[in-house]
Amino acid sequence: MSLSTPADLGAAPRGFRGRILGLRPPEAGAVAPEELERRLIELGFVEGALVEILHQGLFGRDPIAVRLQSATIALRRREAAAILVEPLS
Structure with a gap:
């Protein structure tokens, strides 16, 4: 998979280097979207x-x-x- 355009980090291959554009938690999942977003921000996953x-x-x-x-x-x-x-250039 080529990541020449914005995509999600979960689809990226090992060795990928890039810059975070934002967060988009899924509506359905084991953790509520607001909770997942809060956890990621606390870890430092910020724009x-x-x-x-x-x-x-x-x-x-x-x-x-x-x-x-x-x-x-x-x-x-x-x-x-x-x-x-x-991705970083």
Whole structure:
């Protein structure tokens, strides 16, 4: 999958580097959209932050390890799908 245009972080491959454009939590899920958005913001997933996918799990590519600024955070791909990103040039 090519990420030359804005997409969600959950669809990005290992090695992807980009900038966060915003959050778009799904309406249906294990966690209410407002709660997921609050959790992601508290972790630092805010507009303009730089992200990189460092690692992915062996089975189903889940979870993923994401470098956010200088921190490394593990996310499920379904949570990462709520994070809109654009690739760095």
